[in-house]
Ligand SMILES: [Fe+2]
C-alpha cells in the first residue's frame with residue numbers, strides 16, 4: 001500500500017484552492033500520476049502529465065462537458081444537485097456571491113486576500129475577488145464571460161483584468177512572479193497549445209499599457225492558498241462598496257445587456 005503525503009500531493013497540484021477547481025476525474029488522474037511517481041521514486045513529485053490527446057479522449061467518458069457552469073451539474077459520480085436558497089427580490093452582488101458562487105468563493109477570497117496583503121490597488125483586489133466567480137454560470141472562456149458579466153458595474157480596468165487573466169494564465173512571466181502551473185499541465189495536457197484567440201490576445205496584451213492588471217490577477221491566483229486559512233468577505237466589503245455599482249432594482253432586474261446572465265444564476269432550475 002502506497003502512503004500518500006496528502007499535503008505534498010495537494011501542494012504539487014498548486015494548493016487546495018487549485019484542487020477545489022479540479023473535476024473529480026482530473027483529481028483521480030492526478031492522484032494516479034502521483035502514486036505512479038511515488039512507486040518509481042519514493043517522494044518524487046508526479047513527473048507524468050497527460051498529453052492533450054489524452055484529455056481529448058476523455059470527453060466521451062463523461063456525461064457532461066467540462067465547460068459547463070457549477071450551478072448546472074454535480075461532477076460527483078454519485079450525487080445529485082441541491083435545492084438552491086431563493087434569492088432576495090433585489091439581489092446585490094454579495095447575495096450572488098453567498099448564495100450562488102460558493103464553489104469558487106474560497107479560491108477568489110484567498111486571491112483577493114493575497115492581493116490586499118501585498119499592497120495591490122483596489123481595482124486589482126476587486127478583480128481578484130471576481131476573477132473566477134463566473135464559473136457558477138459557465139467555465140469555458142471564463143475570463144471573457146466574467147468581464148461581460150461584471151462590465152456594466154465595475155471600473156473598466158477591473159473588467160479588463162478579469163477578461164485577460166484567462167489568456168495570461170497560459171504564458172509565464174517569471175519577472176512578474178508567474179510560472180506556468182502544473183495544474184494547467186494536468187487540465188489541458190502538457191503539450192496543449194492555447195486557442196488562436198488566446199494567442200492573439202496575448203500578442204496585443206504584451207505591449208498594452210494595462211498589461212499588469214490581468215498579470216497581477218494571475219500572480220495572485222493559484223498560489224494564493226495558505227493551508228488552514230479561511231478568508232472572510234468582511235475586509236473586502238468597503239472595496240466592493242466603492243467600486244461595484246449595484247443597480248437599485250437588483251442584478252437581473254436592471255435591464256442591462258447582461259441582466260439575463262444574472263437571472264440565469266438566480267434561477268438555474270428554470271427549464272426554459
Ligand atoms: Fe481564472
Ligand SMILES: [Fe+2]
Pocket residue numbers: 107131132221222
Ligand atoms: Fe483563479
